[in-house]
Amino acid sequence: MTLESLRPDVGLNDEDLVVPEASESFVSTPYVEEVTNRALVYLRAGYPVHLAGPSGTGKTTMAFHLAALWGRPVTLIHGNDEFSVSDLIGTNDAGYRRSKVVDNYIHSVVRTEEEMRQMWVDNRLTTACRNGDTLIYDEFNRSRPEANNVLLSVMSEGILNLPGLRTAGEGYLDVGGDFRAIFTSNPEEYAGTHKTQDALADRMITIRLNPPDRDTEIEIVKAKAGIDELEAGHIVDIIRELRGSGENKTRPTLRAGIAIGKILGMVDGRARFGDRFFHGVCYDVVSTESAKVLHDGQSIFHQLVDSVIKQVCPPVGAQPGDEGTRAQVQAKVKAVNASFATKLNTFRS
Numbered sequence: 001m002t003l004e005s006l007r008p009d010v011g012l013n014d015e016d017l018v019v020p021e022a023s024e025s026f027v028s029t030p031y032v033e034e035v036t037n038r039a040l041v042y043l044r045a046g047y048p049v050h051l052a053g054p055s056g057t058g059k060t061t062m063a064f065h066l067a068a069l070w071g072r073p074v075t076l077i078h079g080n081d082e083f084s085v086s087d088l089i090g091t092n093d094a095g096y097r098r099s100k101v102v103d104n105y106i107h108s109v110v111r112t113e114e115e116m117r118q119m120w121v122d123n124r125l126t127t128a129c130r131n132g133d134t135l136i137y138d139e140f141n142r143s144r145p146e147a148n149n150v151l152l153s154v155m156s157e158g159i160l161n162l163p164g165l166r167t168a169g170e171g172y173l174d175v176g177g178d179f180r181a182i183f184t185s186n187p188e189e190y191a192g193t194h195k196t197q198d199a200l201a202d203r204m205i206t207i208r209l210n211p212p213d214r215d216t217e218i219e220i221v222k223a224k225a226g227i228d229e230l231e232a233g234h235i236v237d238i239i240r241e242l243r244g245s246g247e248n249k250t251r252p253t254l255r256a257g258i259a260i261g262k263i264l265g266m267v268d269g270r271a272r273f274g275d276r277f278f279h280g281v282c283y284d285v286v287s288t289e290s291a292k293v294l295h296d297g298q299s300i301f302h303q304l305v306d307s308v309i310k311q312v313c314p315p316v317g318a319q320p321g322d323e324g325t326r327a328q329v330q331a332k333v334k335a336v337n338a339s340f341a342t343k344l345n346t347f348r349s
């Protein structure tokens with residue numbers, strides 16, 4: 001089965017349509033392709049796809065990638081606690097249409113007729129359903145379940161209920177055949193999210209995304225930060241080591257590795273044990289609440305970061321392939337940066 005065979009036959013030629021395309025820094029590895037292929041099969045079978053997982057696992061990026069492969073124009077909605085149904089489908093209260101007829105046929109008589117009519121304005125869900133677009137509903141669980149209820153009939157019966165239009169005789173809308181929905185959510189997030197109603201969860205196929213495998217993570221840091229594979233590998237190993245150490249097994253996220261890589265790339269720096277700038281960047285980027293916990297006046301978290309850097313990176317001054325001379329270079333580091341080495345030795349012992 002090829003990706004090509006999974007796409008709808010879109011035949012688009014309207015130049016105004018917005019169809020997303022993968023950027024140059026988008027990384028496709030076997031892991032990314034495996035998830036993508038499964039999701040495309042679900043879309044092809046007519047099911048909404050829900051990408052669920054902790055922050056920074058690539059849900060939104062994957063949603064856009066899928067939409068780009070699906071090839072239809074995209075409607076994007078970001079979940080919002082203040083959304084009501086009308087924020088999704090549209091409203092009759094959006095304004096008034098005023099029309100005025102001035103009849104001056106007989107010059108001595110002026111007849112004026114004025115009419116005010118409530119005007120219905122479609123919101124994004126209605127437009128997407130009408131046009132058969134791809135809906136990306138990012139972090140949909142930030143909207144309240146009452147607002148999202150309107151999706152139930154869209155997803156099971158292919159009908160969008162438009163109660164506000166009833167007065168105009170159009171109470172519902174048949175959803176366009178190519179309409180597909182891609183949802184993202186972070187079920188672990190407590191701040192500002194809502195529990196999803198079972199009925200909605202039951203109508204979508206949920207793909208659980210976790211932090212990607214090491215190779216994918218290195219490729220992403222490399223591509224996003226524009227640094228070489230070796231440096232990206234050191235940074236990713238630090239991040240992955242720290243990720244396993246805390247209570248929250250998903251932090252620091254992909255974003256931390258990208259940020260450290262970008263900063264290093266900007267100053268042409270290296271991921272080296274003993275390089276104070278590099279250690280400092282790591283403290284700042286991956287810093288957590290536990291950074292405040294002190295032992296002997298030193299942050300325990302900083303000590304942990306230092307020990308992970310020591311475990312993962314070559315010492316300062318090392319060039320690629322220099323790992324064999326580690327002991328010599330380390331001796332040099334200590335001489336050059338005595339105070340820092342002393343500090344590190346304190347917690348190592």
Ligand SMILES: Nc1ncnc2c1ncn2[C@@H]1O[C@H](COP(=O)(O)OP(=O)(O)OP(=O)(O)O)[C@@H](O)[C@H]1O
Pocket residue numbers: 025026027028032053054055056057058059060061062184186220223224254255258
């Ligand atoms: N396949 C990929 N190729 C290139 N960059 C990627 C890829 N996947 C993820 N990223 C990058 O990783 C970072 C996190 O990805 P993304 O924003 O998609 O995560 P998320 O799970 O939606 O996060 P959140 O839940 O916090 O919104 C972004 O900088 C994104 O560009």
